[in-house]
Amino acid sequence: MRHVRLGFLLPLVVGMTGFASTSGAEESFLACSTCPPMVVIPAGSSVMGDDSSNFANEKPARPVVISRAFALGRTEVTFDQWQACVGDGGCKGGQDDHGWGRGQRPAINMTWDEARAFARWVARKAGLSCRLPTEAEWEYAARAGTTSGFWWGDKAGGSNANCRDCVAGDPHPYGTKPVGSYKPNPWGLFDMSGNVWEWTADCWSPTHAAPPPNEENCPEKVVKGGSWYYFSAMSRASARAKNDARAHSYNIGVRVLCELP
Numbered sequence: 355m356r357h358v359r360l361g362f363l364l365p366l367v368v369g370m371t372g373f374a375s376t377s378g379a380e381e382s383f384l385a386c387s388t389c390p391p392m393v394v395i396p397a398g399s400s401v402m403g404d405d406s407s408n409f410a411n412e413k414p415a416r417p418v419v420i421s422r423a424f425a426l427g428r429t430e431v432t433f434d435q436w437q438a439c440v441g442d443g444g445c446k447g448g449q450d451d452h453g454w455g456r457g458q459r460p461a462i463n464m465t466w467d468e469a470r471a472f473a474r475w476v477a478r479k480a481g482l483s484c485r486l487p488t489e490a491e492w493e494y495a496a497r498a499g500t501t502s503g504f505w506w507g508d509k510a511g512g513s514n515a516n517c518r519d520c521v522a523g524d525p526h527p528y529g530t531k532p533v534g535s536y537k538p539n540p541w542g543l544f545d546m547s548g549n550v551w552e553w554t555a556d557c558w559s560p561t562h563a564a565p566p567p568n569e570e571n572c573p574e575k576v577v578k579g580g581s582w583y584y585f586s587a588m589s590r591a592s593a594r595a596k597n598d599a600r601a602h603s604y605n606i607g608v609r610v611l612c613e614l615p
Contacts, residue, residue, distance in 0.1 A: 380429065382542065385480030388438035390610060392425040393542040401501070404592035412592045416562050418490045426487060426495050427609040429533035429544045430552060431461035431472060444475030452604045456534040460550045462605040466575050466599035467552045469608040471487045476556030476610050486555040487611040489566065489576045489594065496579070496591040498539040498547040503590040504547055505539040510586035518585045530582055547589040550560045550607035551577035551597070558596035573599060581605040 381394035403415035433456035439445035449463040465474075477484035484551060487495070501510045504515075512522030513591040514536055521527045534544045557572035559565075566576070580589030583605055587593065597606060 363480070368553070383425070385482065385484075385612065388435065388442075389476050389479055390427040390429065390431055392570060392612060393428050394614070395420075395422050395424050395426050395491075395495050395541060396435050396614040397421055398494075398499070400499075402490050402493050402592070403505070404566075404590070407590075407592060408587075409593070411414050411560055411594055412562070414562055415592075416492055418493065418612055419528065420494055423614055424491065425482075425612040425614055426491075426543065427556050427611075428542060429537075430607045430609050432458050432533055434458060436461035436464075436472065439472050439475045442475065442479075444478065449602075450604070452529065454529040458534075459530045460533055460545075461602050462530065462550060462607050463602040464606075465602060465609065466553050471533045472608060473610045476612065480612060482612045482614070484610055484612040486553055487609065489554045489556045489578060491611060492552065492554050492578045492609075493591050495541065495543060498541040498543065500591075503592070506537075510589070514585070515545070515580075515589055516582045517580055517589045518583060520548055520586050520589070527582055546579055546591070548580050548582060548586075549604075550579070550581045550605055551595065551605050552579045552609050553597075554578055575599045577606055 360415055382391060395418050399417060399419045401415050402418045403412045405413055405415045436445060440447035446468050449461060451580045472484055473484045494499055498505050506514055510520045515522060516527060530549055539546055540543045554576045556566040556576045557569050558574040577595050577597050580593060
């Protein structure tokens with residue numbers, strides 16, 4: 355693993371749960387001592403959506419070109435990281451953990467605006483432009499150079515993610531698991547499939563036939579990644595859903611993107 359130092363950013367020296375990235379070129383850093391560890395996502399091209407899907411909202415598949423590298427949270431934002439933002443005055447506190455515990459479990463029950471507030475806090479601490487990823491950026495990062503439904507293949511398997519039919523010996527796991535409980539994708543990102551859905555920056559559009567509406571105040575936002583509650587079909591890279599931007603949900607968390615200088 356390589357570590358990149360950007361300005362005053364802190365090099366990341368501790369991995370997640372002992373897993374090593376499957377990519378030998380991973381670059382990672384901490385924006386601040388209490389910020390989410392981030393992974394540098396390389397520029398490149400991919401496909402967004404899936405023409406073979408049973409879900410019309412994943413069609414038509416279209417090319418995506420990422421012209422510049424960006425940084426994305428290695429994991430979903432944890433309760434510990436969220437609380438650091440609350441303690442620093444950047445975030446609203448009081449999110450219910452639904453009785454599953456806090457610490458290294460993904461923070462849940464935040465609105466879209468509250469999720470954005472966390473990204474703004476990271477931006478302030480890092481001296482970078484940070485925000486929620488677009489749907490295209492999120493899916494590009496989740497695929498990590500692969501073309502299958504999941505980064506590991508087209509079948510969910512029994513030990514790759516936290517979803518309703520993803521866990522061997524437990525056909526209906528209930529609740530979140532600590533971030534990094536499963537292996538990372540080839541670019542070093544954990545839990546891009548399952549655990550909790552993740553807010554994106556985009557307004558909901560029913561298909562990929564046209565770009566999403568560019569409306570700051572649109573009522574419904576795209577969420578990606580599936581969750582512990584949903585079946586594996588919703589945890590594929592191309593799967594997508596919508597959620598009221600004002601709603602709190604024990605199924606939805608957040609992952610932050612920072613633009614690189």
